[in-house]
Amino acid sequence: xPRQISAPRGTRDxxxxxxxxxxxxxxxxxxxxxxxxxxxxxVPLFERAELFARGLGExxxxxxxxxxxxxxxxxxxxxxxxxxxxxxxxxGIVRSFIENGMHVRPxxxxxxxxGPMFRYDRPQAGRYRQFTQWxxxxxxxxxxxxxxxxxxxGQRFYGELGLTDVVAHVNSIGDAACRPAYRQAxxxxxGAHLDRLTDDSRRRLExxxxxxxxxxxxxxxxxxxxxxxxxxxxxxxxxHLRGVLDLLDALGVRHVVDHRLVRGLDYYTRTAxxxxxxxxxxxxxALGGGGRYDGLVELLGGRATPGIGFGIxxxxxxxxxxEQEVALPSSAPLVAVVGSGDDHADRLRIAATLRxxxxxxxxxxxxxxxxxxxxxxxxAGATWxxxxxxxxxxxxVALKNLATGEQSNVAVDLVAASING
RNA sequence: GUGGCCUUAGCUCAACCGGCAGAGCAUCGGAUUGUGGUUCCGAAGGUUACGGGUUCGACCCCCGUAGGCCACCCCA
Numbered sequence: 269x270p271r272q273i274s275a276p277r278g279t280r281d282x283x284x285x286x287x288x289x290x291x292x293x294x295x296x297x298x299x300x301x302x303x304x305x306x307x308x309x310x311v312p313l314f315e316r317a318e319l320f321a322r323g324l325g326e327x328x329x330x331x332x333x334x335x336x337x338x339x340x341x342x343x344x345x346x347x348x349x350x351x352x353x354x355x356x357x358x359x360g361i362v363r364s365f366i367e368n369g370m371h372v373r374p375x376x377x378x379x380x381x382x383g384p385m386f387r388y389d390r391p392q393a394g395r396y397r398q399f400t401q402w403x404x405x406x407x408x409x410x411x412x413x414x415x416x417x418x419x420x421x422g423q424r425f426y427g428e429l430g431l432t433d434v435v436a437h438v439n440s441i442g443d444a445a446c447r448p449a450y451r452q453a454x455x456x457x458x459g460a461h462l463d464r465l466t467d468d469s470r471r472r473l474e475x476x477x478x479x480x481x482x483x484x485x486x487x488x489x490x491x492x493x494x495x496x497x498x499x500x501x502x503x504x505x506x507x508h509l510r511g512v513l514d515l516l517d518a519l520g521v522r523h524v525v526d527h528r529l530v531r532g533l534d535y536y537t538r539t540a541x542x543x544x545x546x547x548x549x550x551x552x553x554a555l556g557g558g559g560r561y562d563g564l565v566e567l568l569g570g571r572a573t574p575g576i577g578f579g580i581x582x583x584x585x586x587x588x589x590x591e592q593e594v595a596l597p598s599s600a601p602l603v604a605v606v607g608s609g610d611d612h613a614d615r616l617r618i619a620a621t622l623r624x625x626x627x628x629x630x631x632x633x634x635x636x637x638x639x640x641x642x643x644x645x646x647x648a649g650a651t652w653x654x655x656x657x658x659x660x661x662x663x664x665v666a667l668k669n670l671a672t673g674e675q676s677n678v679a680v681d682l683v684a685a686s687i688n689g
Numbered sequence: 690g691u692g693g694c695c696u697u698a699g700c701u702c703a704a705c706c707g708g709c710a711g712a713g714c715a716u717c718g719g720a721u722u723g724u725g726g727u728u729c730c731g732a733a734g735g736u737u738a739c740g741g742g743u744u745c746g747a748c749c750c751c752c753g754u755a756g757g758c759c760a761c762c763c764c765a
Contacts, residue, residue, distance in 0.1 A: 274738090277756065329763050333690065356765090385765075390690070393758070399765060468762065482763075531764095542765095554765060581765030608723060640718095642725040657723070670725070 278389070278397030288596050289586045296428050297382060297402040297582070304421055306380035306404055311360035313384065314338055317352035323359035323568055325534025327475040330355040334387040336397070353386035356533070357403040358561065358577055359568070365407055366570035375408030382582070394584050401556075405577035407565070412511030415539045415560060418578055419512075420521045422543050422556060425580065430594040433546035434555065437526035438516070439497065440509040441478060443537045444563065446502035451477050453495040464490060478530040496527045508538055535561040539576065545588050555588060556580030601687055604645030604670075605631040607656035608638060614656050618665065618680055622654070625684035646670055652687055 275281060282290060301308075321331050336353040354360055361379060364370070370377060381403045388397060404421070406414050419436050426434040442450055454477040458465060465473070469483045480486070481494065501509065516523050523541075531540045542557035558578025565573040603622065607615045612633065619631040630648055632641045638655070645653050655666040659677055667683055668675040678686050 274756070334763085387764080389764075390762090391757080392760090395764070401765065466762095479763095484761085484763095556765065579765070584765055606724090638723050639725060644725090646725055653725085655724075666724090668724075673725085675724080 276397070278391035278395075280396065286586075288599060289589060290582070292596050293429065293582050293585055293589070294382060294402075296425060297580070300421060300425055300428070301380040301402075301404065304378070304404075304417075306378045309361060309364065309379040309381055310383070311357070311364050311381070312354075313386075314351050314353050315360050315363065316350055318350070319359050319363055319568070320352055320355060323362065323535055323564060324356070325476075327472075328533050330387060330533065334389050336386040336388045355387045356385055357381055357383070357401060357579060358405060358535070358564070358575075361403075361405050361577075362407075362561075362564055362568055362570070362575065365573075366565065366568060371408070371571060371573060376414070377407045378404070379407070380404045385579075394587050396583060400582040401579040402582055403577060403579045405575060407575045408573055409576070410562065410574040412508050412539075413515060415508075415512045415541075415576055416515035416519060416521070418558065418576060419516060419523065419541055420519050422541075422558075422578055422580060423521050426543065426555070426585075429585065429589060431545070431585070431588055431592060433592075434522075434543055435546070436516075436521060436523040437529050437542045437544055438512065438523050439526050439529040439540050440501060440505055440512075440538050441497050441530055441536060441540055441559075442501050442505050446500055446505055447537075450495065450497050450500035453500060454478065454480065457493070457495055461490060476534070481528045481530050491528065497530075498525070498527065505538055512539055531557065531559055535564040535567070537562045541578070543580070554581075555584045600628055601652055602628050602630060602648070602650045603652040603654055603683075603687065604641070604648065604650040605629055605654045605656065606638060606641040606645060607632070610635060611656055611660075614660050618654065618656060618660070621680055622683055627684055627687065642668075642670070654683060 317335060317337065320335065324331050326332065334355060336355070338351045338353055340351070361381070365377070365379075382400065383403075384398050384400050386398055389395060391397060402425075404418065406418070419438065423434065423436055441447065455473060458469070458473050458477065458480055462470060462473075464487060465480070466483060466485050469480045469486070472479045472483075478497075481491070498506075498509065513523075513525070526542070529540055529542055531542070536559040538560045540557075540559035543555045544553045545555055546553075556578055558576070560574070560576040562574040563572075564575060565571070605615050605619045605622070612631075615631045619629045622629050630645070630650060632644065634641065636644075642653055651670050653668045653670055655668060655675075657666060659665065663680045664677050665680055665683065666675055667678045667686055
């Protein structure tokens, strides 16, 4: 017996019973993408590692310790270390935007994608090394209206899935004009309380002071006394944030201003937001997040173009739906086609006819007795059975409702209407 | 990357102090040749995660590895 091989750490298989919830989540995401006029884009699952290092920032966790390196079979060590699986979608999409000269397209450009992301992190419930995100990006729109529109879109997504208790956390972390002063204010403040910081935070204070605010070990009074980014915004950033918040109020979108929300990636400017679910204080409460990245396109070599987007974690969304026991819409009826003896030609012929009429058909391929075939049909989730007998000579079959047991002879042409009626 | 708990049949779990690995559910087959769900009978399913060690003897004790869960770090 060969040794058994198991799935890589931090990955899992989606099994047939997981299908309906994922179908639901993906179909709502796709339908909202359509209704919000996003166009589909696909970019590679791996890129040059340098793209992520430059785009997300060397000091971001995703680059510093979660980069999932891949190597080609040939080439120098240098070449083989040059690739990484994407930890998030934005850098690749912006790369594609620049590379394909998309700035000449009529803007603003609204792009969307659903696909797997990879982070070499320690696995935990709701945290995987391969996970799936629904991503939307808008390039070429600097105004606050699009910020509000995206936050509203995220909230609508959860709402349409039946997830309650999702709150949008919103903050502004300023831009190139005002962030340096805010950084300095944080350095001054936390520098005066070095003894109360963790080692990690002391290190962050030098590399990226904003992220000290992320530290959950920070004492409450230290947090309350810390400088707030919203108090250090330049006029443009303050006006922008005001605009976003006013629009959210006008739209009735549930949100809170969260002064500790700074986001882990370096490319964000101004608006940062996160969708958090209640009841997960601390842990994996972030179902999705995003923000504005007005400097990223230029940073990656394109002409200056404002951008904003979000990524929503579909794994955590599915998990939250299971926890809250959200009901899934009932699926289309499944019809089994059963018969007796070796009448498979009739079974398959009628199955094809019914499929052409749009029904989901599961023909029984066995020669087992009818009772066994019906039993297996029920176990497979069929709600109707088409039983083929002598009447097939007149293009008639017995149509049985497996829930009620009712049965009657119906012309093959009328089966679909009988079931759907 | 740090720490704690855990791993026995597909699933949920038993197995006394170290003495022949079991049950329920699920699966498959059968209960006088055309109708399922209940019931009854039966079958199959295991290198006890993997590798070493101690012992006459290891699911059980020791070491290592892998994986899972939880809490950190951080995030989706």
